[in-house]
Amino acid sequence: MSTFGTLFRVTTYGESHCASVGAIIDGCPPGMPLSDVDIQPQMTRRRPGQSALTTPRNEADAVQIQSGVEAGVTLGTPIGLMVKNKDQRPHDYTETDHYPRPSHADWTYLLKYGLKASSGGGRSSARETIGRVAAGTIAERYLKMAYGVEIVAFVSSVGKIHLPESATDDDLLSEDYLKLLSSITREQVDENPVRCPHEETADLMQERIIEAKSKADSIGGTVTCVIRRSPVGLGEPVFDKLEAKLAHAMLSIPATKGFEIGSGFKGTEFAGSVHNDAFIKKPDGKLGTKTNRSGGVQGGISNGEDIYFKIAFKSPATISQEQTTAKYSGEAGVLATRGRHDPCVVPRAVPIVEAMAALVIMDAVLIQNSRAFTASLLPPLETPLPPSMVIPNETQQEKIVDDIVAKGL
Incomplete structure (x- = not known):
């Protein structure tokens, strides 16, 4: 369905080439200062056409609050958000009248519904994520004001080029990388168009994306996200564990293919005696963990440490190279797709990941607070x-x- 959340519920609407896209948010607490200006920065970070590394589609993605806010404060009633589609070119997609694009959702949407949007990706398009980012920005605003929560995502790999995480293959995470997770800011992430906070690696990533673009091809990558100062006790055992909800949220983003939290898959290579997070007395006198290989979640519940995870994004399916494939009729042919497409989605995926993380934490906070009260x-x-x-x-x-x-x- 198109609705996410239990108490903080977000419903997105719109296709890639319809009149507008947006979201309805139900469950936002009343009395929070909010305006279009508060939401727009994240919308601008997500928008197309922001650099040579992204699609040239020119959309301002200016958000308009339609309801649920009066005199600059939330009313507690549903908040309507709308962004108009302006730079539409549905004629760029006439080839898809005959061919389902390889690895795209054209064929599966047709199988499911018996018909599909005639241009772009319809609901499978990244345009759908506009509503998520707008809603996530509102959730994040509450979390920041109420708890001081910070959510920062960044590009950690493009193709085979990875931001250094450990000094050797025998290390899980280096001290430098852990310091990065504990201190990285969005301003630092945005210092380069690829959104990788490691200058040398960012330059190589940028070259790799430009190479793919010059060949009318695409390349994938990963985004890492850290949530700092999350309230403890979030997560609903056993089926709605916090990492399960985060995985659900992240894998609902278009083009995602993998999710790992904390030490992730690499952690499976280490013995428990090495991997376990021992408890210590923290400088503030409270109990905490010496290491954080659990990624801030134990038993499906947040423990007060930084929550960090990584999401894998595949190479974008729509490319302008000629591809030997089959028509809807089954007849073999050659597809050469037109249109404007990202050669790599990860730079623009950063604010989408942050938004979905905020939606998960916000919903979990409301659930936990209702239980406690x-x-x-x-x-x-x-x-x-x-x-x-x-x-x-x-x-x-x-x-x-x-x-x-x-x-x-």
Whole structure:
């Protein structure tokens, strides 16, 4: 379906070449300052035509709030968001009247619905993500104001060119990479058009994308995202674990092919004695983990450490090279697609990943807060519970931490 979320619900609408695209948001708390200007920066980061590395389609992607906001504050009622499609060229897609594009959704949409949008990718187009980014920006604004949450994504690979994560193959993550995750800002990410915060690697990535573009071809890559200062206790065992919801959100983005959190697949190569995140007393006196190979989530629940994950994006399916393929009739032929397309989607995917991360955390916050508030209305328990069943008070927690440190655990 086209709706995501449980309490913070987002429904997107629109196709790649229709009159407009956008979203309806239900569940946004009332009383939050909000205007078009607050949403537009992320829309601009997502828009096409922003550099030589992206599609030349020229869309301003100017967002307009249609409802749910009055006198500059949210009302708590559904927020309508709209972005008009202006630079449409449906005539660029006449070839797809005869050919399903290889690795595209043309054929599967036709099989599912019995008909499909006649131009572009319809709902499978990246134009659909405009509503996600607008909605995610609103969610992120609340999270920032209420909890100080920071969400930053960046390009971590293009083709076989990877941002350095470890010094050797025997390392999981280097100290330099962990420092990057803990401090990287969007301003630093946007210092180059490929959105990789490592200058030498970014230059190589840019060359690789330009090479693909010059050959009327495409190339894939990965985006890494970090969520800092997330509230603890987020995630709903067992089927709605936080990493499961993040994976659901990320793999719903067009062109995604993989998701990993924390140490990911590389973590499978290390023994538990090396991989485990030992508990320590943090500088603020609270219990935390010495390392963070879990990626901020344990047992499907956020533990207060940075949440970080990586998403794989395939090479864009629509390319202008001639491709030997088959028509809808099954007759063999050669397809040479026209139109304006990204040679690599990862630079523009960065704000989309950030938006979907914000939607997941926002929904989880509302769910957890509703549970906590509902429980707070009950009278105190008369029967004392075993210490292992309840959260210790601050004095008890400090003693537990001191005991752990003293025992060298």
